[in-house]
Amino acid sequence: MASLFQRRRSKATQVERVRERRHEGFLRYAGFRWAKISGGLCLLIIVSYALIDVTPRHNGGSWYGYTLGTIGAALILWLTALGYRKRKMTRDHWSLKAWTSAHVYLGLSLIIIGTWHTGFQLGWNVHTLAWALMMLVILSGLYGVIVYATLPQALSNNREQMTQMQMLEAIRAFDRQLHSAAQPLTPEDTAPVLAALDEDPFAGGIAARLSGRYPNCATAAAYRALSASRSSDAEARTKVVGLLSQKEAALARLREHLRIRALLEIWLYVHVPLTFALIAALSAHIVSVFFYW
Amino acid sequence: MSEAVKVAIIGSGPAGLSAASRAGQLGMSHILLEKTDHLSDTIFKYQKGKRVLATPERLDLRSDCRFAEGAREYILGNWDEDAANNKVQVAYHAEVAEVSGEKGAFAIKTTKGDVYTAENIVLAIGTQGNPNRMRCEGADLPHIIYQVDDPEDFKDRHITVVGSGDAGIENALGVAEEALENTVTILNRSKDFARAKAKNVADMMEAGENGLMSIRTETQPKKVEPGFLTLETPDGDETIPCDVIVARLGSVAPRGFVESMGIEFTGPDREAFPKLSPIFESTVPGIFVIGALAGYPLIKHCMNQGYDVVEFINGNSDLTPADEKDLAAIFEGLPKKKSVSEWLEYLRTRVSIFADVSPLQMREFMLDSKVAFYRKGDVVFEKGEPGSSLFAIADGFVEVEVGPGVIVPIEQGSIFGEVGLISGRKRGATIRAGADGIFVEVSRTAALKLMASVPGAKRAINRISLERQLLQIFKGGLTVDDLGPVVDTAEVERVPAGKIVLTEGEQGDDVYVIRSGSMVVEKDIGGKPIFLRYLPAGSFFGEMGVLSGAPRNATVKAAVGAELIKLTGESFRKMLAARPQVREATEAAVAERAQMNSFIESRKASYSSAVDLYSDTASFIMKEGLGEATDALLIDENLCVGCDNCEKACADSHEGLSRLDREAGKTFAHLHVPTSCRHCEHPHCMADCPPNVIHRGPDGEVFMEPGCIGCGNCMRNCPYGVIRMEAAPPQKPSLLRWLLTGFGPGPGEPSPKWTKKQLGDEKPKKIAVKCDMCKGIAGGPACVRACPTGAAIRVSPEEFLSIARLDEDTD
Known part of the structure; x- marks a missing residue:
């Protein structure tokens, strides 16, 4: 009972300030705070690049180039830390939304920081490899921002309050009903139904998952075959056809769900490995620069 | 003999x-x-x-x-x-x-x-x-059981459930879970399932259609043998394989x-x-x-x-109960030195609501209570603090800050804090010790028990709470004497959720004060009910009718089951006549409400769809039971990418179990109410907790302290299904180790498979697990902190349904 009677608020009590009640997405966070910071930074770089006269010319090796390079490398490491921040549930106050917001806008600012760091001197070497990898990481991240901003609604509309487990359960329920309803059918009609029962709703590979097209769907095939068939008892067949069309609808919902989720996740399989490739190339770039100093 | x-x-x-x-x-x-x-x-x-x-x-x-x-x-x-x-x-x-x-x-x-x-x-x-026993041949065999503690104890068995009441159906549904691979049969002597709840019957029928169990009506057991059960069916006797019989035939x-x-x-x-x-x-x-x-x-x-x-x-009258030392510890910090029984007697004689309490009950209440000495000027609690315990003044007096600069004393022998107890809402005023004094704090559970078992105490607490509630509403312009006639004619009315209390256009002048629960105000605009306002416990309505004599200008209905205090229009009018400044205050409140109504009406004309959406969203929120919530998790599905980081953060901030199910729950207009605790004003889970370990904490969170015995009462009592019975999984390898070597299950709740592998044959006790709003974690609720897109928010219904939101949405 002790805690009930805590008279004086302990330090661990949450103050109102830390309770996230404002309803705003990561892009709009704190009135576009990070967009403004990152935009200001880019502007500063573009203007100072034009005003500062570096001899013989702007390149990565000048004092100005080193400054931008250091900022860029530090930023890349910090941006990578999001993956750790997201998973490390420390007990102090932080908001992953704020981190994401900063990650997105500061990440975009790397286009300017990185490119202006090069002094527009690109070539076929490890230095440009690091730049190119960085640009690819940013591009994949841009895709991520776009799908995060546009797809959640579609995901919500498609699932209509059902969970993924419930979608699978619904398909299994239709399978069980099909199994008993198909008993009176002729062997000729039973074969496609059995094929539909054996179908794995997850099968089809990455292309099918992303496109949402399953041309070899056994349930659709069974539906077509039985709708056209005249061999079994009409009443039993109508019931099976009805169940097959219901199962098809349930499958379509699940597949659309998986498709949207795949679109929301697939870019991470590019973004994250490329980030590590980038860090490797960046290390090579930095080491080689100091080696030739 | x-x-x-x-x-x-x-x-x-x-x-x-x-x-x-x-x-x-x-x-x-x-x-x-x-x-x-x-x-x-x-x-x-x-x-x-x-x-x-x-x-x-x-x-x-x-x-x-x-x-x-x-x-x-x-x-x-x-x-x-x-x-x-x-x-x-x-x-x-x-x-x-x-x-x-x-x-x-x-x-x-x-x-x-x-x-x-x-x-x-x-x-x-x-x-x-005594559970009613089976009466057929073989009814004393050991594989007949009369209760099911954990359905997961049964795997791949032939199970027959006898009895078609709620208990039988619930047990059958439990063991018929697909993953357990049991063959389940439920028997009913008659044709229909008249004794069970409609929901249970529907679930059972669905399970039957899905082939998860076979439902046999007009069938009863005739002979029990090890491994087999003979049934008496309308078509003659039939023997089925049966390893376990669950008999749920009611009890006396x-x-x-x-x-x-x-x-x-x-x-x-x-x-x-x-x-x-x-x-x-x-x-x-x-x-x-x-x-x-x-x-x-x-x-x-x-x-x-x-x-x-x-x-x-045996005549040992000196024996003190085993809890004597606990009671002694409760009285230890007080300035005067007395024995436990002297203290109990002191409190009993000095506090009016304890007068009828027996010494045995007194001991019990005190175990769930605390007595403390306060110096003059000490703050007992502050306005806006969550708290549902009841205070009694054994010595000294307290001062209540009713309004800015308005101080009302409460004398020795009386109580305070009763509004929090009855309405389940935050403290309505700041209380200070007026002199050095001794106050008793009785926990909510103990206070409710006191009210249930001592009728005198219940009457006293109810009357005081009504007086205080009225005093608070009218901000100090009144005295207890003015309220006498109003309180004498007041009646307490219980209304179920959805019941209409006032109907727009009807004549009437009764005024209502919401004692517990909450109400919604709706107005018919263009043939459609438009949500105007959410009224939490402690507010009043119906006052426009008294002041103007005009018909009701809006419909008021219960958002959740509620208790109302009905004041007759006549006594209310007399009170207003006697106190002009109260009349002014009431008129000001009326004017403010009327202004808000016309604001929404004007918005309706220009931004019809936004107002409709606001109104429909409000109805949805109320339908989901959020009217009784104090702090609920909502997810904006315009932003939710389904990463489940909220669930993972929840599991990792606690002992490895997630207390929320993001995907489950209802959605309206992309606003999703996930399965997670809403920290109700009057928590259903607290209703029947044998070890009494569910409490409300300093942030308003309803949490469980250690000591759960795993009975599952709270889980069954929660209408929102947010309490799980689960054992904590073993310690996971560190995050860094997982990131670098892939060793372990990674962030979030480990899969049952991993847990099982770690535990081997050990079967830890399952206890109740629920959201504690990240109690004790300075950073605040992890689910919201860990949301990468800002989809997850925690709000109370009045914040969420405030007029500011409508403004935000239409701008």
Whole structure:
């Protein structure tokens, strides 16, 4: 009972300030705070690049180039830390939304920081490899921002309050009903139904998952075959056809769900490995620069 | 007739066994009557290997029998040994049918016709009652069970459930879970399932259609054999394979039997207990009641009482209960030095609501309470703080800050904090000690128990709370005397969720104050009900009618089950006439509300769709039961990418179990209400917690302290399904190790497969797990902190439905 009677608020009590009640997405966070910071930074770089006269010319090796390079490398490491921040549930106050917001806008600012760091001197070497990898990481991240901003609604509309487990359960329920309803059918009609029962709703590979097209769907095939068939008892067949069309609808919902989720996740399989490739190339770039100093 | 004994103990559970053991140790002549052929039938019937917990930990065990947390077999084994060592005289198969006689010479007749005579009787029969047994051939075989503790104990078995009430259907649904691969049959003697709830019947029918169980009506068991069950069906007898029979045929509650001895109860309702003296003596001299039947469901309490009651019967009047040291600790910090019983008497005589409380009840309340000394000027609690405990002033007085600069004193002997107790909402005013004084803080549970068992206390608390609520609404322009006539004519009305209290356009001048629950105000605009306002407990409505005499200008209905105080228009008008400044305050409130109504109406004209959406969203929120929430998690599905980081963060911030299910739950206009605790104003989960470990914390969170016994009452009582019964998974390898080497299950709740592999054959006790709003974590709720897109927010309904949101949405 002790805690009930805590008279004086302990330090661990949450103050109102830390309770996230404002309803705003990561892009709009704190009135576009990070967009403004990152935009200001880019502007500063573009203007100072034009005003500062570096001899013989702007390149990565000048004092100005080193400054931008250091900022860029530090930023890349910090941006990578999001993956750790997201998973490390420390007990102090932080908001992953704020981190994401900063990650997105500061990440975009790397286009300017990185490119202006090069002094527009690109070539076929490890230095440009690091730049190119960085640009690819940013591009994949841009895709991520776009799908995060546009797809959640579609995901919500498609699932209509059902969970993924419930979608699978619904398909299994239709399978069980099909199994008993198909008993009176002729062997000729039973074969496609059995094929539909054996179908794995997850099968089809990455292309099918992303496109949402399953041309070899056994349930659709069974539906077509039985709708056209005249061999079994009409009443039993109508019931099976009805169940097959219901199962098809349930499958379509699940597949659309998986498709949207795949679109929301697939870019991470590019973004994250490329980030590590980038860090490797960046290390090579930095080491080689100091080696030739 | 056997030889007369000093004491006959009925029931050999923990309480009865402990009593008999003490009698054995004292050499007192006794007999322990047990209706079955073994001791402690309730625990005997637990599943094999089930862990029994020994809570509360702070209470010392005082018994001649051993008891510590352990598996069922270990505990029963100990008790059998202890009974033998203590020379307990047991009569098995002695089910008591009738008790006659009086103190000194009771005659106890069993169903077999034996008669035992005893000077005293100790009743320790528990509250389970007698489950109705199966009556067909083979009904005494061991694979017939009368309860299912954990459906997961059954895998790949043929299970037949007999009985088609709620208990039977729920058990059948539990064991019919697909993953368990059981073959489940449920039998019903009649054609339909009239005794069960519609929801249960629908779930069962669905499970039947899905092939998860077979439902057989007009069928009953005829013969039980190991491995088989013969059924009597409309088409003749049929034998089916059957490994386990779950018989749920109802039970006979023990109250009738207890009352037949002449023992009085505290009240007519189901929660009432027998009236008892401080030495557990009932209203019939010579008959003592202990254990669950006396209102103490925990094993340790029962065993201590068994010991104590026999000591009392033996004439030991100096014995202090085992909780004496706990009580002494409660009084320790006070300036005056008194013994525990002197303190109890001091409080009883000085606080009016304790006047009718018996010394035994007083002890119990004090265990759930705290007494503290306050210096003049100390803040007892601040306005806006969550809190639902009740304070009583034993010494000194307090000052209530009703409004800015308006201070009202509350005198010694009275109470405060009752609004928080009754409405379940945050404290309405700041309270300071007016002089050095001693205040008692009674926890919500203890205060509710007090109100239920002492009618005088209930009346006093209700009246005071109504007066104070009115005083608070009218911000100090009133005195208690002004309220006299209003309060005298006030009636308390209970309204179920959805019930219309006021109808737009009707005539009427009654004024209502919301005592608990909440209301929604709607207005018919263009043929469609438009949501105007959410009224939390503590607000009032209907005042426009009194002031203007015009018909009601909006409809008010209950958002959740609520309690209203109805004040007659006449008495309210008289009060306003006597106090012009109150009339002014009321008129100002009316003007403000009217202005808001017209604001929404004007918006309706220009931004019709936004107002419709706001109104429909509000209706959805109310339908989802958020009207009784204080702080709920909502997810904006325009932003949610389904990464489940909220669930992972929840699991990793606690002991590895997620207390929320993001995907489950209802959605409207992309606003999703996930399955997670809303920290209700009056938490349903608190209603029946035997170890009393569910409380409200300093941030308003409803949390569970350690000590859960895993009974599952809270889970069943929660209408929103947010409490899980689960055992904490083993420690995971660190995050860094997972990131670098891939070792371990990674962030979030580990899969059951991983947990099982780590645990091997060990089966830890499942206890209730629920959201505690990240209590004690300075950073705030993890679910919201860990949302990468800002989809997750935590809000209270009044914040969410505030007019500011409509403004935001239409701008």
